[in-house]
Amino acid sequence: MTDGSSERPLRADARRNRDKILAAAVRVYAEDGLDARMEHIAKAAGVGSATLYRNFPTREALIEAVYRQEVAQLCDAVPGLLAAQPPYQALFAWTRLFLDYVAAKSGMADALRAIAATGANPHGRSRDMIGQALTELMDACAAAGAIRTDISPADMLAALEGIAVTSARPDQRERAERLLDLTLDGLTARS
Known part of the structure; x- marks a missing residue:
């Protein structure tokens, strides 16, 4: 097997x-x-x-594989987004993919916790990988002069995680997108 x-x-x-x-x-x-x-x-x-x-x-092997795939898809999307559109639009599109990732993870949250309780680490390096993807996007945006440079990727990730915690359910998608828009507006460089 x-x-x-x-x-x-x-x-x-x-x-x-x-x-x-x-x-x-x-x-x-x-x-x-x-x-x-x-x-x-x-x-x-x-x-x-x-x-x-x-x-x-095992069920655990499936859950872990699904979770790792969702993280990989989120992170692997960055180069394509940056190649296809200006950096700020790429960041905007990626934050919507982040919501999709959160929705998928939300459905598996209890299962992931159950796996973690056995001593396994289904999350592995996922937070670092997501942070690196966000850093790449924000660096491209900063180089283009599209966002403020006094907000770190760690700060932005914390904001995204906060939105995820408060608006992760599918019926809260519209609210999550409004919060993302507000967050991205606050990140935008002002002349």
Whole structure:
């Protein structure tokens, strides 16, 4: 069995199945939280239970893989955003991706806490990775003269985390976006 972290690359069909499982798990955990059943995830992914368990032999392995994938997607988006648009618009777009990440993480929060209680560290370096992604965006914005330079990436991350804590539920998305707009407006350089 594999937990998805083996050295050998997956065949294309196996990779597609793994990706479908991870995408379905994000949706199911967002809906059901800790009550999400592995069989429901397999069904939502359109794969059999054996395929699910071949990729993720335990519930904890699946939750950890989903969480790590969400962090990676958030951080890996930065270069593409910066290449496609001006730095401030890239930062704006990334903060919306951050809300998506928070929504996915929110559905798995209890499960992540349960894993952490066993002594495992599902969060690993995620905060550092997110901080580095935000630093890259803010450095590009500062170089373009688009944002104030007296606000650190750590301060901005704290603000984002505060918004996440108070507005993480899907029904609070509009409020979270308003708070992001307010935060970004305060970050904008004034002449």
